[in-house]
Amino acid sequence: MAPHAELEAQIDRWRGYVQRSRAISPADVDELEDHLREQIADRQATGLDDEEAFLVAIKRLGNLDAVSREFAREHSERLWKQLVLVPECSDDANASPWRELAVVLALAVGAGVAVKAGFAWIDDGAAMMRNLGLLVFPFLAAYFAWKRRLTGAMVAALIVPFAALAVALNLYPFAPGGATGMLAALHAPVILWLLTGVAYVGGRWRSDKRRMDFVRFTGELAIYYTLLALGGAVLIALTIATLRVVGADFQPVLDDWILPFAVPGALVVAAWLVEAKQQVVENIAPVLTRVFTPLTVAMLLVLLAVLATAGGFADIDRTLLILMDAILVLVLCLLLYSISARDPLAAPGLFDVLQLALVIAALAVDAVMLTAMLTRIAEFGYSPNKIAALGLNLLLLVHLVRAAWLAVGFLRRRLPFTAVERWQTRYLPIYGAWAAVVVVAFPPIFGFI
Amino acid sequence: MRIDKDLVAASATPLVLGILSDGDLYGYAILKRVSELSGGGMQWTDGMLYPLLHRLERLGYVSSLWGTSDAGRRRKHYTITPAGRDALADRQEQWTVVANALRQVWQSTQGPSSAIEGWA
Numbered sequence: 001m002a003p004h005a006e007l008e009a010q011i012d013r014w015r016g017y018v019q020r021s022r023a024i025s026p027a028d029v030d031e032l033e034d035h036l037r038e039q040i041a042d043r044q045a046t047g048l049d050d051e052e053a054f055l056v057a058i059k060r061l062g063n064l065d066a067v068s069r070e071f072a073r074e075h076s077e078r079l080w081k082q083l084v085l086v087p088e089c090s091d092d093a094n095a096s097p098w099r100e101l102a103v104v105l106a107l108a109v110g111a112g113v114a115v116k117a118g119f120a121w122i123d124d125g126a127a128m129m130r131n132l133g134l135l136v137f138p139f140l141a142a143y144f145a146w147k148r149r150l151t152g153a154m155v156a157a158l159i160v161p162f163a164a165l166a167v168a169l170n171l172y173p174f175a176p177g178g179a180t181g182m183l184a185a186l187h188a189p190v191i192l193w194l195l196t197g198v199a200y201v202g203g204r205w206r207s208d209k210r211r212m213d214f215v216r217f218t219g220e221l222a223i224y225y226t227l228l229a230l231g232g233a234v235l236i237a238l239t240i241a242t243l244r245v246v247g248a249d250f251q252p253v254l255d256d257w258i259l260p261f262a263v264p265g266a267l268v269v270a271a272w273l274v275e276a277k278q279q280v281v282e283n284i285a286p287v288l289t290r291v292f293t294p295l296t297v298a299m300l301l302v303l304l305a306v307l308a309t310a311g312g313f314a315d316i317d318r319t320l321l322i323l324m325d326a327i328l329v330l331v332l333c334l335l336l337y338s339i340s341a342r343d344p345l346a347a348p349g350l351f352d353v354l355q356l357a358l359v360i361a362a363l364a365v366d367a368v369m370l371t372a373m374l375t376r377i378a379e380f381g382y383s384p385n386k387i388a389a390l391g392l393n394l395l396l397l398v399h400l401v402r403a404a405w406l407a408v409g410f411l412r413r414r415l416p417f418t419a420v421e422r423w424q425t426r427y428l429p430i431y432g433a434w435a436a437v438v439v440v441a442f443p444p445i446f447g448f449i
Numbered sequence: 450m451r452i453d454k455d456l457v458a459a460s461a462t463p464l465v466l467g468i469l470s471d472g473d474l475y476g477y478a479i480l481k482r483v484s485e486l487s488g489g490g491m492q493w494t495d496g497m498l499y500p501l502l503h504r505l506e507r508l509g510y511v512s513s514l515w516g517t518s519d520a521g522r523r524r525k526h527y528t529i530t531p532a533g534r535d536a537l538a539d540r541q542e543q544w545t546v547v548a549n550a551l552r553q554v555w556q557s558t559q560g561p562s563s564a565i566e567g568w569a
Contacts, residue, residue, distance in 0.1 A: 027515075027525075028499065028503075030522075030523045030525075031476060031499060031523075031524075031525045032496065032499065033522075034475070034476075034477070034518065034522050034523065034524050034525075035476050035477045035499075037520075038477040039477065039495070060494075060495045061495045061496045062495060062496040062497060066494070066496075066497075067494070067496035067497060067499075067500070070496075070497055070500040071499070071500050071503075073500065074500040074503050074504050074507070075503065344507055345503070345506060345507065415509070416506075416507065416508065416509035417507075418509065419509075
């Protein structure tokens with residue numbers, strides 16, 4: 001060791017330098033170091049001294065920035081922290097944080113103003129519900145359009161479906177209190193969210209990796225939004241309590257001004273936080289999915305047991321079916337998020353078995369639901385609500401069956417994890433298509449009831 | 450002679466898969482083999498090999514296993530998978546077509562006919 005002390009020190013310094021690149025994991029550094037040492041040994045064998053051998057080996061390894069960029073391209077999930085789009089030219093990086101903050105705040109206020117104006121001008125509560133997403137979405141999409149520097153053609157491609165959706169939601173003569181209007185209000189956000197996704201991926205929606213990034217983004221956004229909402233709720237509660245003691249009534253201000261601005265504004269701010277500060281949550285995400293996956297499996301099993309002992313499926317009432325649908329969608333979100341948080345190269349492990357258990361439990365619940373729904377439809381005839389729920393459940397069934405199949409293949413080491421991922425990301429647009437059918441085609445088909 | 454960058458990039462995957470189809474190897478050994486096979490004509494930037502190997506692993510064409518080198522260091526060995534062999538066969542067909550076409554072009558232009566043999 002002693003005769004090569006200087007060489008060892010140099011290799012150590014090199015390691016320290018390489019480790020700073022977030023795209024290169026410690027295991028990759030080990031791999032590169034092994035390479036470097038082999039190269040050095042070979043050079044030494046040809047008669048070079050330590051210093052020369054080290055220099056040649058470093059040179060042959062290539063420009064570290066270029067290499068780490070190549071690693072980043074391959075392992076975008078690691079770069080998730082400094083994704084999205086490391087500024088190409090560094091001089092623009094110094095100026096942009098403040099400008100970005102200004103843009104974000106302006107858009108957040110804009111979303112608030114839009115919602116406030118909506119409440120002021122749209123008297124009908126049901127119509128307002130249908131329009132809520134339309135009022136907030138453009139600001140979120142505008143942020144990504146600005147951030148990703150979308151081309152004019154891409155922006156147009158976003159505006160056209162958005163406008164079509166706005167026209168359908170506002171010009172259809174929905175019957176007051178009718179089911180189709182309610183269904184449209186529930187399904188429109190799904191379409192808007194996928195359009196946001198198109199803006200998020202900078203128009204590269206065909207790329208599986210980008211889609212997975214969007215799934216990850218959605219999960220992080222939910223976490224950040226929840227944190228913001230909790231913080232906001234604490235502040236508001238304290239303010240209300242204090243003002244009540246003094247005898248001032250804070251409620252009208254809260255209802256009329258704070259909530260209409262804070263709730264949509266927080267969404268834009270949360271999106272920006274996810275973009276800018278990913279590393280804060282990054283370490284929590286895998287932990288959260290690991291905690292909640294087994295808990296959700298337990299919950300599904302309890303539900304199954306309760307449903308099975310409750311007797312005839314036809315008796316299961318509508319509220320329960322809706323609740324169960326919500327649970328299944330939530331399970332799916334958890335599944336997607338945990339898949340997006342997983343290291344695609346890791347070998348199958350216990351957690352993957354748990355995930356398969358989750359999928360199978362969800363499948364069982366879905367099967368029970370489908371049976372119940374078909375029984376209800378056979379007994380009471382069909383209605384827009386039932387068909388919408390039936391369609392969603394069939395989509396979930398296909399999604400889950402294939403996911404379970406691929407997960408088994410992965411656990412038996414027949415398939416790479418990419419196959420599992422790819423199925424998830426490729427299936428997502430189908431939900432958007434179904435939501436579009438419910439929003440656009442259902443009302444005329446069922447006579448706007 | 451230096452081989453054009455794009456040509457190196459295009460041939461990298463079939464070369465690595467082909468080399469691995471002869472048996473498991475680790476990164477440095479793969480590069481040495483590339484250098485031997487091309488008579489030193491193909492110089493890769495060493496560091497770029499690893500992102501490529503990781504991509505092939507993600508696609509399921511190779512699998513990897515950590516082992517230990519003679520000197521006791523951690524060393525990652527790569528093995529080609531059945532899917533990798535299929536991909537290799539596919540690439541091989543493509544390259545054969547390209548090489549054949551090029552050979553005919555060389556013959557008709559009576560250019561340097563020996564150039565193609567190296568990577569056909």
